Amino acid sequence: MEPSLPEGVSYRDSAAGIRLIDIDHPAFKACISKQGAQVLSFAPSGHGDLLWVSESEPYKKGSAIRGGIPVCWPWFGAYPGSGQLPAHGVVRTQDWDLISVSRKVEGITFVFQLPTAEAFSPYAELKAEGVELQLQVDLGARLKLRLTTVNNSAVPFVFSQALHTYxxxxxxxxxxxxxxxxxxxxxxxxxKADSPQKAVLDQLAIDREVDRIYYPRAPLTVESIQGRVHIATQGSGSAVVWNPWADKARGLSHFGPEDYLRMLCVETANCGRDSRTLAPGESHSLSVTYSVAPPVAVSGAGKS
Structure with missing residues (x-):
């Protein structure tokens, strides 16, 4: 049985069958999809939406949503083995269970849990029995997500993951x-190189296709005419920066030919050289907090 919804929280269904959760709070407005436990919108009071979703998105049940904050798990990118498995894991198209929701003066907290047995049942090659996945979403003046993997199996669990924020x-x-x-x-x-490259400039400007895994040791900030978003992480040693640019945009599903002009993915991750292994009984939490500040004048710094 799902928990009762507090004041300002309500369900609605997309025309194509996805259950959405709308949240209206004095400190923010937001929307979360139960499919994928995917935050689709977050607008703090006095600020525009931090998140981008393609206007071409049909919100079709069983199809990954292009935008917001998709959860990529238990692998990022292509599956690291044989078989025709979906990119970025199997949880983006699964309905998660909402196990708790609580409202306080400063915000609202949602806790989702993935029914992993159902998620993995179509894929015989996946060995994840006894592995649990939970996502906590804290919404207020800031947005915080914490994705926790628990290995209750008898064997090590190797995985990569990302909070694929648009x-x-x-x-x-x-x-x-x-x-x-x-x-x-x-x-x-x-x-591919044996050792990573090193950024020279402090700022990365986007003027062509970019698809990089960075290994930062300090917080990053996304700046644009929309404002500044500060990104603070825990349990993450990698960050993916992605924009498909014009040529690749034309071949993407649920993506308009000019959508690349309005979005930029900066993803909090454990991927690439930062992929993880959990011994039996171990757990790992990947957390990110987004906070906003007014826009600043954009410099002419180039790419690095």
């Missing part, structure tokens, strides 16, 4: 990722 940047020409001086990265668009 930011609304308004105009990609104004977008910058700040905090990259000296940060190592792997460039997925270049031949």
């Amino acid at each position: 930011f609304e940047v308004g105009d990609i020409a104004t977008a910058r990722v700040v905090g990259l001086t000296g940060v190592q990265f792997d460039d997925s668009l270049q031949p």
